[in-house]
Amino acid sequence: MECVFGLVGNGFAIVAADTSAVHSILVHKSNEDKIMILDSHKLIAASGESGDRVQFTEYIQKNVALYQFRNGIPLTTAAAANFTRGELATALRKNPYFVNILLAGYDKETGPSLYYIDYIATLHKVDKGAFGYGSYFSLAMMDRHYHSGMTVEEAIDLVDKCIMEIRSRLVVAPPNFVIKIVDKDGAREYAWRESVKDAEVASA
């Protein structure tokens, strides 16, 4: 039921993820941020087993930071993606992590990039990618409307189209989404798309 998708535009990469934390039939919370800011110019959108998701992405984040302190320069997006994939691969035949990841980053030399890393350590560099049941709808939408070199406005429009499609066609569609963007100015939150806000506590 978790939906994560992303695409690369002109000088930026954008990722969107649903924000529901679900346990069987219970929705724990509907504002769970599943897109972690890995470092100043990288985003990691993760979906899957919630314990693994947090543990694994935090582990990657701290190792990326350690690399930067040790070497004085940050990892490139490609290097971070390969490192992440390597960790998943090492754990796969012993103690696998059930986490699917879209890693978006911006490097000064090579521009924006998006990496598709699934839980069995597949690594692909892609222009657009998606995970979860929502991917049936978002990938189809992106296949239809994506072109290389989209502007931020065009990309957001496409993201909104995908969210609309997921909301209307997926049986247990997540109500809220968060959108984050990474470009030359860094990685940051772009917007939320909420159709259900947590109810205010009624005053006595």
Place this chain on the structure above:
Amino acid sequence: MARYDRAITVFSPDGHLFQVEYALEAVRKGNAAVGVRGTDIVVLGVEKKSTAKLQDSRTVRKIVNLDDHIALACAGLKADARVLINRARIECQSHRLTVEDPVTVEYITRYIAGLQQKYTQSGGVRPFGLSTLIVGFDPYTGIPSLYQTDPSGTFSAWKANATGRNSNSIREFLEKNYKETSGQETIKLAIRALLEVVESGGKNIEVAVMTKEHGLRQLDEAEIDAIAAEIEAEKAAAEAAKKAPPKET
């Protein structure tokens, strides 16, 4: 006495651990390092022995950061320093991962000192031949700190301290001239202290400054030269003032 330097774990009859004392000797031979704590800033300065002409001096960094808010300078065996610094950097990230909190300066100092102590009580290893000066800001209160560790594994907090060559003279100078300062004044005090034992000039000292907002910043040669020039001017003015009064009588 020769029999008691062998195994590190052996005390001498008069209660010395000679290997640790020899490690302290190694520190005393290392280049001078000074640290000064201000109210909103901490400054580290290290003597730079003249770099060989063909050497790329950018690869010889004597003041390093352990985390966004912690920096370290040391005197002694630089190769040993690499090992300790690496372990400390790992510990900084490990701490963040397990307790979701950045380390405090005291925590990481205690960790480094603990590591140094371990190597004074194990078989087949020698102590780390370096003393460190660790500076940083508390991640929540923003209070600056300066700590020092030595090969024996002891550590304590200081307002200002020096280690390495001629550290006694630098410390005497600091004891005489220390007062609570902030910003540029603290930087000047650190450089003045270091210039007591080092030839003047930006080429011979490396200075780094840490603030809560901007983290660690290495001062470039031009900046150091400018401050050193200011210090020289102030010294000259003070000398002139000393000579002037007799004329006024």
